[in-house]
Amino acid sequence: MNIRHHLNDDLLLDYAAGRLSEGWSLAVACHLAMCPQCREQLALAEATAGVMLEELAPVEGPDDSWEQLKARLVTAPQDNATPIRRPSSATLPEPLRGYLGGDLDTIKWRNLGNAKQVLIKTGDPTTQARLLCIAAGKPVPEHSHGGRELTVVLKGSFHDEVDRFGPGDIEDADGSLTHQPVADEHEDCICLAITDAPLKFSSRLVRLVQPILGI
Numbered sequence: 001m002n003i004r005h006h007l008n009d010d011l012l013l014d015y016a017a018g019r020l021s022e023g024w025s026l027a028v029a030c031h032l033a034m035c036p037q038c039r040e041q042l043a044l045a046e047a048t049a050g051v052m053l054e055e056l057a058p059v060e061g062p063d064d065s066w067e068q069l070k071a072r073l074v075t076a077p078q079d080n081a082t083p084i085r086r087p088s089s090a091t092l093p094e095p096l097r098g099y100l101g102g103d104l105d106t107i108k109w110r111n112l113g114n115a116k117q118v119l120i121k122t123g124d125p126t127t128q129a130r131l132l133c134i135a136a137g138k139p140v141p142e143h144s145h146g147g148r149e150l151t152v153v154l155k156g157s158f159h160d161e162v163d164r165f166g167p168g169d170i171e172d173a174d175g176s177l178t179h180q181p182v183a184d185e186h187e188d189c190i191c192l193a194i195t196d197a198p199l200k201f202s203s204r205l206v207r208l209v210q211p212i213l214g215i
């Protein structure tokens with residue numbers, strides 16, 4: 001898997017510190033399940049957080065505490081992260097299969113024209129999680145977000161005004177981005193999308209049917 005779009009530092013640190021709500025955490029966990037590079041970064045972030053907490057204890061340390069911190073980071077055990085197993089037959093990463101009750105073959109899609117979706121129930125009222133399948137070569141309607149959208153590609157690929165995103169890639173879009181993701185030709189693109197505000201579609205027609213389709 002050739003991942004080009006990784007977790008940014010803010011996401012990684014917020015995840016490590018437990019500051020992300022469940023919806024965003026699900027997207028981060030799915031990327032981590034597919035990305036050894038970010039798992040290493042996370043282990044480092046967690047080790048750093050742990051050491052810094054210890055450093056906060058009775059402050060009578062010498063002035064060279066930064067040197068000590070670095071020394072301890074180098075020796076900090078990094079193998080305590082939860083092992084992530086992924087049977088080769090599964091398409092969806094483990095955190096997601098837990099939410100959906102299985103892999104792709106168990107999903108009951110709802111048709112949205114060029115795409116189909118299934119809404120994912122979480123305990124997080126501040127975000128909406130959904131699994132999207134965009135038909136090969138087809139666009140989803142142009143939209144902006146009015147909020148943040150995290151998209152993790154699980155299968156296939158899409159491109160938009162920002163770049164091309166393939167398996168494992170994560171796109172972090174804020175409210176200012178208006179984009180029209182288009183699935184690449186060779187196969188349907190399946191991705192996990194987390195939003196914290198309803199999508200704002202450019203097309204009036206799509207806006208009209210939006211409540212009916214639950215998008």
Ligand SMILES: [Zn+2]
Pocket residue numbers: 003005006007031035037038039
């Ligand atoms: Zn990564």
